[in-house]
Amino acid sequence: MGARRGEDVEVVAAPGRLPDEPAVRERARAIPEAAVARLAVYLRVLSGLAEQGVTSIASEELSAAAGVNSAKLRKDLSYIGSYGTRGVGYEVEVLVDQIERILGLTRKHSVCVVGIGNLGHALANYGGFPGRGFPVSALFDVDEDLIGVPVGGILVSHVDDIVRVCSEREISIGVIATPPPAAQAVCDRLVSGGVQCILNFAPVVLQVPDHVEVRKVDLAVEMQILSFHVARRADEAANADESGMVVPG
Amino acid sequence: MGARRGEDVEVVAAPGRLPDEPAVRERARAIPEAAVARLAVYLRVLSGLAEQGVTSIASEELSAAAGVNSAKLRKDLSYIGSYGTRGVGYEVEVLVDQIERILGLTRKHSVCVVGIGNLGHALANYGGFPGRGFPVSALFDVDEDLIGVPVGGILVSHVDDIVRVCSEREISIGVIATPPPAAQAVCDRLVSGGVQCILNFAPVVLQVPDHVEVRKVDLAVEMQILSFHVARRADEAANADESGMVVPG
DNA sequence: CCAACTTTGTGCACGCGTTCACAAGCGCTA
């Protein structure tokens, strides 16, 4: 619980907010989703710096390493509190701890992967998850040949057991890597099993209750966004050409 | 819209933006990135509908299938033109064609994958890319044991040949699935080989010249965003509990 | 202890994206 440093955390921020909201809840909720995503990036950069023995860093340098501008970095960090030293910078270790706290990484989040095909295998074998506090604790598939087979050190269970196994192992994050037609049914089962968050690789729009958070990783969409930019550039080039523009450089 | 702003504005908002641009280019650029991403989703839903023999659909129904509200859908579609019929809806085939045109999918975009490990194998074998106009035309790795081996029907080439092979096969999109330390070097080579867009799976911030578009797929970040939401929910529950809130129902 | 310098933290303004609400437009029916 949070009251170890009972400092007078005045409601300095957020003028115009409702006066009767708990400060902690408000602060957590007030962090824009985009900022949360960037905090995760800062965390990785900071972890790398810590391994290299860097103990302190200024916003200018850290922001460059994270690929954002320094004002945005400072604003993002301000959402989680004031942990910098003016005239100096930030202590790497302090930032790591605080970002981990805000992202809820102090608690372990067990993960399951459903659909142990090409992608599912890669995910199950990936060392980046357990290394960052996301132990893969269950795997599921329908394929009888896969059931009971160890993948990445975990035995594959049958999809019919999702509800039971997820409850037993307190899975909080479910990763869906099944073919698209199976995704919604799998999703429903995960929700029944008490899974609170879903990371979906299948190109389908999942329907879930309000209390479940879904994020999708959609490679086709990513490719098409890139394609759009290629097309836009080609258009621009054609237009520039047409209008007799001189090639710069 | 303001050609000549006052001199008191000393900050140029967008570097390199010209005041008078051709309408076509303007229209393309005017589409918000977020809208482009959704258009790709609409496209998939529409393709599915077309296969089911649906020929016409109203914004209300299409938006539900795509998981957005109908106003947003109509606004998004309005970016690409007016192809609906008031009182009726949209012709599925027309929308598919128009979205494909805007996303630049009328042209084929050759793709290469670098780093044929767990993830690279999955990507190389994935049927969803060629099926959507993104033929995988080259694979690269450093591992001598992999060079010359066919994966998903393509022979793996050596990373040292990236520049030559990418030029020869006119690769426009490069997918990076190497370990993090190798990503930047691979990226530089791809750029030298004329690749315009990069999809990066390695958890590193890539530095690229302005004319290259990068998108990253960062699973650790996705997981941490989910973790943040779990933590936020837990906080809320704790707060609600603490403040003596009555459980509804 | 003060002055000069460095860097944080944030108020503020701007611009983009989302949402609302409704006029315009189309088909259908009488």
Add this chain to the structure above:
DNA sequence: TAGCGCTTGTGAACGCGTGCACAAAGTTGG
């Protein structure tokens, strides 16, 4: 042809995120 009902397309308002610019706050050197 006129009237009715339905759905699109979009102007306008709103809200959120981003970037700027500077005061506040700390450090360092004299």
